[in-house]
Structure formats: C-alpha cells, structure tokens
Amino acid sequence: MKNLGNLAGLLVAATTLSACSAFGLINAVSSSSHYERHADLPYGDQPRQSLDVYQPRKPADQAPVVVFFYGGGWNSGAKEDYEFVASSLTERGFVVLLPDYRLYPEVKFPAFVADAAAALKWALDYVGEYGGDPERIFVMGHSAGAHIAAMALLDKQYLGEGDNRERLAGFIGLSGPYDFLPIRKGYLVDVFPENSREQSQPVSHAGPHAPPTLLIHGKDDSVVKPANSQRLAQELDAAGVPVELKIYDGVGHARVAAALAPPLDFIASTLEDAIRFMEKQRDN
Numbered sequence: 001m002k003n004l005g006n007l008a009g010l011l012v013a014a015t016t017l018s019a020c021s022a023f024g025l026i027n028a029v030s031s032s033s034h035y036e037r038h039a040d041l042p043y044g045d046q047p048r049q050s051l052d053v054y055q056p057r058k059p060a061d062q063a064p065v066v067v068f069f070y071g072g073g074w075n076s077g078a079k080e081d082y083e084f085v086a087s088s089l090t091e092r093g094f095v096v097l098l099p100d101y102r103l104y105p106e107v108k109f110p111a112f113v114a115d116a117a118a119a120l121k122w123a124l125d126y127v128g129e130y131g132g133d134p135e136r137i138f139v140m141g142h143s144a145g146a147h148i149a150a151m152a153l154l155d156k157q158y159l160g161e162g163d164n165r166e167r168l169a170g171f172i173g174l175s176g177p178y179d180f181l182p183i184r185k186g187y188l189v190d191v192f193p194e195n196s197r198e199q200s201q202p203v204s205h206a207g208p209h210a211p212p213t214l215l216i217h218g219k220d221d222s223v224v225k226p227a228n229s230q231r232l233a234q235e236l237d238a239a240g241v242p243v244e245l246k247i248y249d250g251v252g253h254a255r256v257a258a259a260l261a262p263p264l265d266f267i268a269s270t271l272e273d274a275i276r277f278m279e280k281q282r283d284n
Contacts, residue, residue, distance in 0.1 A: 026084045026261045034058075035090040038130065043099065043122035044115065048106075051099035051119055052079050054086035055130045060093050062133035064169075064278060067097045067123050069116055071143025071175075071257070074191050075104040084261045088271055091262075095132035097123055101148065104191045109200050113151040117158035124167055138170045138278050139211075142257040143224060146176025147202060150232070154205035170212045170281045172274050175256045177224045178202040178232040206235035212242040212284075214277040216270060218251035246273055 038053040056063065068085050070077045079098040086096040101115035120139065128134050141149035150173055152158045159165045179201055183189055192200050213236055217229040226247055233245040248256065248268045259268040 023081045023084065023258070026258060026264070027081070027087075032083070032087060035086065035096075037086075041122075041126075043119045046102060048100045048102045049115055049118065051097050051122065052086075053127070053130045054083075054090050054096040054098070055132075056090045056093060056095065061131075062136070063093055063095045063131050064136040064138065064282065065095045065097065065123065065127050065132040065134075066138050066140050066278075067099065067120060067149075069099065069101070069139075069141035069145030069149045071141070071145045072103070074109075074112060074144045074148075075187065077103070077145075085257075088260050088262055092275060095127060095130055097127070104187065108190065109192045109196055110151070113148050113155070113158060116148045116152040120152060120159065120168070121164060124164060135167060136169050136282065137167065138172060138281075139168060140172040140174070140274065141176065142174040143176065143253065146173040147178060149173065150176060150178055150202035151200070151205070154202050154207070154210055155199070156205070156209065165209060165211075168211050170214070170278065171210070172214045172216070172277060173229065173232070174216050174270065175218060175221055175224050175253050176202075176215070176228060176232075178228045180224070180228060203232050203235050206232060206239055206241070208239045208241060210236055210239065210241045212277075212281055214244045214246070214274065216246045216248070216256055216268075216273060218248050218253060218256050218268070220250055221253045221256075223253040244277065 035054045035056055040050045042050050066089050070082045079100045082098055089096045099119035101112045123137055124134050139149045153171055181197055183192055215229040215233050217226040219226055233243050236243040251268045255267050256270055258264050259270040265271055
C-alpha cells in the first residue's frame with residue numbers, strides 16, 4: 001500500500017507538468033494485458049488520418065464503444081499519448097477508438113473537425129468488425145478534442161441530418177472550449193481565421209439534434225474556463241437535449257483527464273461519472 005501511495009503521489013505531481021509528459025507517465029503504469037491494440041487504421045488518405053482500436057481480450061457481445069479525441073491546443077498531441085484512456089475503458093468492457101487528426105500549422109479550422117467526422121463515420125461503418133456495437137457509440141473528448149468532437153456532433157454540415165448523427169449514443173466533453181470568442185492574439189488567431197470564428201463555436205450550433213450530453217469541468221481550470229461548459233449546458237438544455245453538467249471543486253485542466261486512469265481516480269470521479277452516464281443511455 002505504501003508503494004501504491006508513493007506511485008499515486010508521483011502521478012499527481014506529474015500532472016503539474018505538460019499534459020504530454022504527465023500522460024506519458026500514466027501510460028507507463030497502465031495495464032495493457034487485457035486488450036488488443038489494432039494500430040494505425042486509416043480513415044483517410046493523409047498521414048495523420050488514422051486511428052487505433054483497442055479491443056478487450058474478453059469482449060462482450062456487441063460491446064459499447066468510446067471514440068476519444070485528445071486535446072493539445074489544436075497544434076499538438078498523438079493518439080499514443082492517451083493509451084491510459086483505452087486501458088481504463090477496455091477494462092470496463094468498452095471498445096475504444098483513439099483517432100489522430102491533422103494539426104495546425106498543417107491545417108486550420110475547420111479541417112480538424114472534418115477529420116473527426118471522418119473518424120466517426122469510420123467507427124459507424126467498421127467498429128462491428130472489432131466487437132463493438134455501432135448502435136452504442138459514445139464520443140468523448142478532452143480540451144481541444146472536446147471542442148472538435150462537439151463541433152462534429154453539433155454542426156450539421158459534418159455528419160448530416162440522417163442516420164450517422166442519430167446512431168451516436170452520446171457526447172462526453174471534458175474541459176472543453178465551447179464558447180471562447182473573442183480571439184485577439186496568439187497562434188489561435190491563425191488557427192481560427194476571422195471569417196470562420198462565429199461558426200467555430202459549439203454553442204452556436206447547439207440544438208435539439210444534439211445527442212445526450214455529459215459536460216465535465218474542473219472549477220480550478222485556468223486554461224479553459226468552466227463557463228465554457230456552463231454556457232453549452234445552458235444552450236443544450238434550452239433546446240430540450242438531455243444534458244448533465246459536473247463541475248469538480250479543486251480540479252484543474254489536465255487532472256480532469258488524468259482522473260480517467262484508475263490510479264488517479266481519487267482526483268476526480270471522471271471515469272465513474274462517464275461510465276454511469278453511458279450506462280444510463282443504454283437503459284433508456
């Protein structure tokens with residue numbers, strides 16, 4: 001128990017480092033014995049348009065699915081850095097997809113959202129080959145990944161009006177920037193060209209077509225203010241969409257995602273809240 005406590009303390013300390021460094025350390029202590037990884041499956045023609053599928057070694061018939069989009073400010077990140085997310089969820093019986101997507105400066109908005117939509121269409125078409133249920137696909141994202149996922153789900157131009165959208169079972173947004181205008185300086189001025197900024201905000205697209213939603217944010221998040229999740233929750237609720245909002249006291253930006261790892265579940269209840277939400281949709 002002492003060694004476990006020391007490890008947990010080390011992991012908590014690591015979350016004060018850069019997200020990639022912290023998550024890399026968490027990956028190193030996450031189990032990989034219970035899943036099989038199918039790596040670098042293409043969903044498009046570009047080098048970063050690929051995804052990894054993590055399949056439980058003892059899958060349930062027609063297992064629920066999570067497609068997880070990582071963050072990184074729209075200009076960094078790699079699917080391999082988030083293996084701990086797949087480890088946690090496959091241990092609970094989910095098939096997990098971790099897509100890469102194109103980043104700035106290679107592309108600007110809305111190219112990375114189009115990538116997310118393409119990855120979701122791939123999931124709907126092919127996840128059944130890996131034991132997943134295409135009728136129980138949940139979309140989860142952290143930080144910029146939550147923004148990208150929300151845009152793909154809420155802006156009708158990406159998934160359209162028909163079957164693709166309606167088959168997605170729910171959205172879980174972690175620490176997402178959903179209403180972050182105005183942009184006055186820094187590289188985001190280039191990531192989001194001025195003529196597209198109003199359309200780049202998920203709150204602008206909230207409507208009754210949205211899937212059931214769980215929004216989680218840390219009250220102490222200084223990177224993306226909790227008001228982003230609060231405003232999106234208000235817009236979805238006004239549109240009649242089932243939405244839950246959880247604000248965790250004493251939790252910052254990276255720790256909301258880090259708490260998905262079982263050794264750090266004492267930081268916040270991210271993992272259990274997400275699983276409870278997904279089970280609730282199954283029972284409805």
